[in-house]
Amino acid sequence: MVKKIINAKVLDVDTGTHTLSSVYVDEGKVSQIIKQDSMIVEDADLDLSGKFLSPGFIDTHSHLVMYSNFRRQLNCSPENVTSIEDIISQFKERKDEILRDGWLRGYGYNEFELKEQRHPNRFDLDRVSTDIPIYIQHSSAHMGAVNTKALEIMGLALDSEDPEGGFFERDEDGLVNGVLFEFPALDLAKAVLPEIDAETLSDDIKGGVKDYQSRGITSASEMCVGLLNGINDYKAALKYLEGPQNFRIRFAIDYKLLLNDPLFKGEDAHSLREKFEELSKGYSTLAGAKFFNDGSIQLHTASLREPYYDGTPSPKTQFAFVELKELFIHFQDLGYPLITHANGDQAGEDVIKAYIETKDHKQTDIKHRVEHLQIASREDIKLMTENNIGGSFFINHIYYFGDIHKSKFLGPERVKHLEPVKTAEEEGMTFTIHSDCPVTDISPLSSIRFAVERQTRNGDTLGDEEKLSRLEAYKKMTIDAAKLNGTEDTEGSITVGKYADFVVLDDNPFTDGCELSDELVLMTMVNGDIVYEK
């Protein structure tokens, strides 16, 4: 454990300044910060020789459990593949290595980033194998594709009708071609995927945590226990927390699991919070109950107030308004903070109104949250601010999906306010920015850069008026994230009494010339323990 750090340029995330200092750590917390006039030579556990000491990054919306498992499948994201041909050849090449429980699995493809500009289908995947079932998941996690063997195992006839709330892509003859849209269709595949047992998954989590730490993250939010593998996500999380801890995680749990799984019978938010905190010796806790009120803009499944730019009409929200209110009342009565996915502005509006109309049932000081909020209006944001509702913007969409949102889904006007972070800043809303990893890459410094530059992959800039300053954006990954979580007394800045959760940076992130990327991360510390070193 590091107890004394010298020659650190300590970043102040309130003012954007830095001060050369010695930092003392006692029992995992900052006990003293002493200003230095110049570099010193003294006995110390760590001499940073003038490198920058930042509070550790706080991720407020990602899927650590899913990511931890996916990193052991074929990575079909644009970082690793460029075409469907590429997916096929990598699967063939690495078959033996990737095969797990009789299935081949991949994750993260995005049809717009594939040379063929379409989804891979069963005819493509059958070229990898006709005996081994194959499942690959779209980057949105709301859709996927399977080969013919998998369809067989699913018991899905090629002339099946679409399920309520989802649909199958079809070939020229109208037959199912293996591409599955939205959870009602996707769940048919998920139902036959081999269960990932809790033991294996808890091991996977250890690997995922290491990756997060290498990006400077000291505290993460798992935004849907149950999304990967149902109740085994929960069992794996508990198993992981039984081991030695060096990372903080807040767990949001799928409301359907909470409602239906016998393991949650008799539990409420209070008892679950206690369970997480006791098991993890204070490192982890409950974030809340998680709901989804729509899908994704890039799949035409987000619920928008205006039709899509390409003329596609907007789908309805996932829940009818009355149903949403009933669910919110039920879970607030059990003490849960509420966390609801709403990519589209219609989906968001309903959630905000349902929070407001049921607010007498709220029992917790932690803010209810709306997630993604990609095209929320100033009025939506005002309502949230006035009613103490927090939120997080899916800022990585600017870079990864901004071009296609401009040309196809939202059009040139709406994308100017895609992820309206400056509007939210001006209105004084409590909010953060996120990657939704594994939907996009986990990298706090990149997310900060996207909020500052608003540049797309093709180099377009979307909405100068919504740019945040470097300091404003940096706060979203540190002190403002702590405010959203209700943990600003213990993390988010380098302050006496707070956890000694730090990231050492190679350069000053507040200076215009400094390129904001993971390259800056030299070391990560949690409770004064070095958990990553470059």
Ligand SMILES: [Zn+2]
């Ligand atoms: Zn998410």
